[in-house]
Amino acid sequence: MCNHPKNNKEAHDAEHKKWSRRSFLQALGIAGSGSMMLGSNLLSASAPSPLTSAIANAESDNILILIRLSGGNDGLSTVIPIQQYDLYANARPNIYIPESKVLKLTDDFGIPTYMNSLESMWGNGQFKAVHGVGYENQSLSHFTGSDIYANTDLTTTGFSGLDTGWMGRYFENLYPDYLINPPASPAAIQIGNFGSLIFEGEETNYAFVTSNIDQLEQIAETGVQYSLDPSLFNDCMYGDQLKFLRGVANTTYEYSGLIHEAYERGQNQVQYQDNGFARQLALLARLIKGNLGTKVYMISMGGFDTHGNQPLAHERLMSNLSIAVHNFYEDLAFTQQDEKVLSMTFSEFGRRIYENGSNGTDHGKAAPTLFFGSGLQGSAFVGEHPSLDAPNSRGNLEYTMDFRDLYATVLAEWLCVPIPLVEQHLLDHPYAPVNLGFNCSGVQFPDIAYDDDPPTPPSRDEPTEEAASPEMLDAIVHKPFYPNSASPRIYVEMPFSAHVDIQLYNILGQNVGTIYNEFMFEGTAEIDIRARMPMGLSTGKYIYRIQVQDRKMSKSVLIS
Numbered sequence: 001m002c003n004h005p006k007n008n009k010e011a012h013d014a015e016h017k018k019w020s021r022r023s024f025l026q027a028l029g030i031a032g033s034g035s036m037m038l039g040s041n042l043l044s045a046s047a048p049s050p051l052t053s054a055i056a057n058a059e060s061d062n063i064l065i066l067i068r069l070s071g072g073n074d075g076l077s078t079v080i081p082i083q084q085y086d087l088y089a090n091a092r093p094n095i096y097i098p099e100s101k102v103l104k105l106t107d108d109f110g111i112p113t114y115m116n117s118l119e120s121m122w123g124n125g126q127f128k129a130v131h132g133v134g135y136e137n138q139s140l141s142h143f144t145g146s147d148i149y150a151n152t153d154l155t156t157t158g159f160s161g162l163d164t165g166w167m168g169r170y171f172e173n174l175y176p177d178y179l180i181n182p183p184a185s186p187a188a189i190q191i192g193n194f195g196s197l198i199f200e201g202e203e204t205n206y207a208f209v210t211s212n213i214d215q216l217e218q219i220a221e222t223g224v225q226y227s228l229d230p231s232l233f234n235d236c237m238y239g240d241q242l243k244f245l246r247g248v249a250n251t252t253y254e255y256s257g258l259i260h261e262a263y264e265r266g267q268n269q270v271q272y273q274d275n276g277f278a279r280q281l282a283l284l285a286r287l288i289k290g291n292l293g294t295k296v297y298m299i300s301m302g303g304f305d306t307h308g309n310q311p312l313a314h315e316r317l318m319s320n321l322s323i324a325v326h327n328f329y330e331d332l333a334f335t336q337q338d339e340k341v342l343s344m345t346f347s348e349f350g351r352r353i354y355e356n357g358s359n360g361t362d363h364g365k366a367a368p369t370l371f372f373g374s375g376l377q378g379s380a381f382v383g384e385h386p387s388l389d390a391p392n393s394r395g396n397l398e399y400t401m402d403f404r405d406l407y408a409t410v411l412a413e414w415l416c417v418p419i420p421l422v423e424q425h426l427l428d429h430p431y432a433p434v435n436l437g438f439n440c441s442g443v444q445f446p447d448i449a450y451d452d453d454p455p456t457p458p459s460r461d462e463p464t465e466e467a468a469s470p471e472m473l474d475a476i477v478h479k480p481f482y483p484n485s486a487s488p489r490i491y492v493e494m495p496f497s498a499h500v501d502i503q504l505y506n507i508l509g510q511n512v513g514t515i516y517n518e519f520m521f522e523g524t525a526e527i528d529i530r531a532r533m534p535m536g537l538s539t540g541k542y543i544y545r546i547q548v549q550d551r552k553m554s555k556s557v558l559i560s
């Protein structure tokens with residue numbers, strides 16, 4: 001491995017790390033980015049299929065920016081409850097924000113004056129803050145809290161929990177044939193590759209992931225994903241191998257060139273600050289203005305684990321955030337794209353009401369979520385602020401807004417995902433939308449009514465095929481399984497009768513042969529892969545693609 005300084009942090013900081021196969025590949029600098037490692041080969045993303053292009057074009061052209069405030073943002077230093085100011089100040093005698101430094105936005109709530117760059121956005125109807133965001137029995141662990149906000153699985157504990165994310169499940173449905181024919185542009189772009197499952201699906205990560213803003217800037221400026229500077233490999237035990245893998249990635253991966261082309265087309269028209277967070281938003285503005293076509297971005301800002309010396313740290317962080325967000329929307333307004341871009345913050349937890357003995361605050365529960373963009377159609381404080389006079393025994397604010405309701409609203413009302421699918425992506429969480437100013441589904445806030453009863457499937461008395469609804473096509477279950485016999489099989493569950501075509505591909509995307517191409521009745525079937533193939537198969541990983549009517553779906557399978 002290359003030489004890196006040792007990390008001597010202990011106890012509290014040890015929890016911030018998780019070593020896994022994905023982390024190992026990311027440490028090498030060759031993982032993520034919407035590609036997947038199968039065996040010893042890199043499967044690249046290129047050449048979109050007509051189906052995925054049609055799906056993408058049919059969706060909303062709105063863009064979502066996820067802003068991760070890593071470490072646990074202190075909500076009471078972000079949105080200040082003026083109506084409970086005495087309780088707030090008494091709980092924090094050394095770190096409270098004086099009234100003279102509170103920018104009053106309504107009679108009840110304000111923000112620190114160091115966030116005053118957001119004042120004009122408030123006046124222009126581009127800023128909403130949602131109070132008390134959290135969930136039942138909220139974890140105070142950085143790792144578990146981050147996973148829950150990514151996978152929406154409230155049963156997650158320690159290192160166990162669902163390993164797919166809410167956006168990963170969304171893209172898995174949007175691009176069911178992704179492994180063979182991914183979309184023309186990156187589905188998502190993520191800056192910062194550790195500690196988030198948001199874009200993780202069952203088969204792959206759907207985001208183009210870079211370790212930091214420096215790497216994405218290099219790609220945007222040069223069109224090359226990984227640097228091959230010889231000095232990077234001089235001190236590496238496996239320098240030649242790493243250089244080879246990076247070279248393969250540069251020549252087989254398509255999205256780097258598309259990012260470069262969008263970067264060249266777009267231009268920043270305002271001056272951003274010179275800090276990491278501002279650089280992230282400046283680059284995103286340029287890619288959006290260059291019409292890259294990516295719909296979801298995730299950026300991050302660290303440093304919010306403010307156990308000590310919180311006032312100075314939080315002022316610096318939120319001042320940088322406020323200025324950069326203001327500049328970002330000012331920049332987008334030059335091309336009238338500000339109405340199509342929604343930004344939202346999230347953090348793994350909040351902080352406690354009471355200060356600690358180090359002029360800081362410890363891990364707490366509920367905290368506000370901030371939304372930015374002209375699509376909000378007005379500024380407001382949304383929801384019920386948790387009461388400061390009734391904290392729990394550890395000084396925690398109890399949540400008043402389930403974070404999954406915000407995710408659901410963004411999916412259904414901003415990205416225009418059908419409500420039954422939203423509930424599915426959020427692990428069957430009932431849809432309870434929040435009025436944030438945008439509405440794609442047409443539901444009435446807060447009450448909704450929709451009919452998601454599945455259509456009656458066609459009769460199986462004779463092999464006639466009728467057009468299936470999107471809901472029925474989405475209900476098709478297919479997965480590889482490995483019985484005691486040596487040959488793996490594909491389990492297929494059909495909610496209706498139809499012609500089924502299953503093709504097999506190797507890890508280079510080359511068609512190996514036809515597994516199944518027959519009429520299949522409603523019900524379940526087991527398909528023996530080796531028995532169906534006319535020629536022998538070598539041991540290794542393959543991809544099968546199942547097509548029913550105009551729906552194509554793909555999964556990987558191991559042939560042993």
